[in-house]
Amino acid sequence: MTITSAIGAIFMFPIGAIIRLCVALRIHPNVLTFVGVCINLAAAWALGVGSFVLAGAIMVAANLFDFIDGKVAHLSGTASEFGGFWDSVMDRFSDLALFLGLVYLYASLQRADYVLVTALAMTFTVLTSYTRARAESLIDKCKVGFMERPERIVLFMIGAFTNRMAAVLWVILVLSVLTVAGRIFHTWRELEGRKVAA
Amino acid sequence: MTGRRPSLEERLPLPALGVWRVLFWTYDRTTIPYDLMVIAILAFVWLTPPDWLGDPTAHGLGLLGWFVGR
Numbered sequence: 001m002t003i004t005s006a007i008g009a010i011f012m013f014p015i016g017a018i019i020r021l022c023v024a025l026r027i028h029p030n031v032l033t034f035v036g037v038c039i040n041l042a043a044a045w046a047l048g049v050g051s052f053v054l055a056g057a058i059m060v061a062a063n064l065f066d067f068i069d070g071k072v073a074h075l076s077g078t079a080s081e082f083g084g085f086w087d088s089v090m091d092r093f094s095d096l097a098l099f100l101g102l103v104y105l106y107a108s109l110q111r112a113d114y115v116l117v118t119a120l121a122m123t124f125t126v127l128t129s130y131t132r133a134r135a136e137s138l139i140d141k142c143k144v145g146f147m148e149r150p151e152r153i154v155l156f157m158i159g160a161f162t163n164r165m166a167a168v169l170w171v172i173l174v175l176s177v178l179t180v181a182g183r184i185f186h187t188w189r190e191l192e193g194r195k196v197a198a
Numbered sequence: 199m200t201g202r203r204p205s206l207e208e209r210l211p212l213p214a215l216g217v218w219r220v221l222f223w224t225y226d227r228t229t230i231p232y233d234l235m236v237i238a239i240l241a242f243v244w245l246t247p248p249d250w251l252g253d254p255t256a257h258g259l260g261l262l263g264w265f266v267g268r
Contacts, residue, residue, distance in 0.1 A: 003236070167248075178222075
């Protein structure tokens with residue numbers, strides 16, 4: 001067992017109970033997704049005013065909803081294609097809201113350098129999901145690159161709780177650039193491979 | 199001879215292959231390489247002094263300063 005799988009197993013105990021409760025209460029997963037986004041907007045506001053610990057706590061609550069919606073959909077038999085689409089769109093909205101909170105914070109602190117770092121990280125975050133979505137319309141799978149949404153969210157929480165948001169932004173930026181580049185390279189290689197095979 | 203051209207990964211020497219595997223990440227979550235990457239990221243986040251990065255919301259040498267007694 002790896003360290004990350006052990007941590008995941010510990011957190012799954014309470015989350016499993018919440019998932020079963022949501023299924024028993026017949027809460028629609030699309031509602032859970034929407035509630036998660038609304039809570040994330042509050043986290044973005046807390047980031048914007050520099051209340052990092054509060055933002056971290058709100059992010060935990062928001063992403064709990066975000067994490068369980070898919071599982072609730074699966075267990076309650078309410079999974080749908082629209083649900084997957086709705087979830088993806090709302091995820092992008094939540095991501096952008098958190099980054100915009102930081103852009104506002106750094107702008108109000110007159111730190112143009114970190115406004116730029118945050119804006120670049122935000123740009124490559126959007127490109128990370130776009131490259132995969134577009135690639136998977138051409139090839140079977142494009143699941144390469146380290147910096148996906150769960151990693152980003154956990155990093156945001158670590159940055160907020162320990163007041164190390166600048167370091168977190170650099171990590172998100174650099175690894176998102178590598179993820180986007182990796183996805184472009186992987187897609188190119190798969191498509192070139194097809195040409196050779198044909 | 200019509201042998202298959204070796205892929206980039208097959209042609210790289212071992213140290214360069216290690217760097218390539220980190221840059222072109224294909225490992226799943228909850229694997230040993232994933233754990234090592236997480237440790238490296240956390241070390242960077244917590245050990246890099248905020249002053250070195252010009253952190254707008256944190257100051258000082260952080261954990262590194264605590265370790266070296268400053």
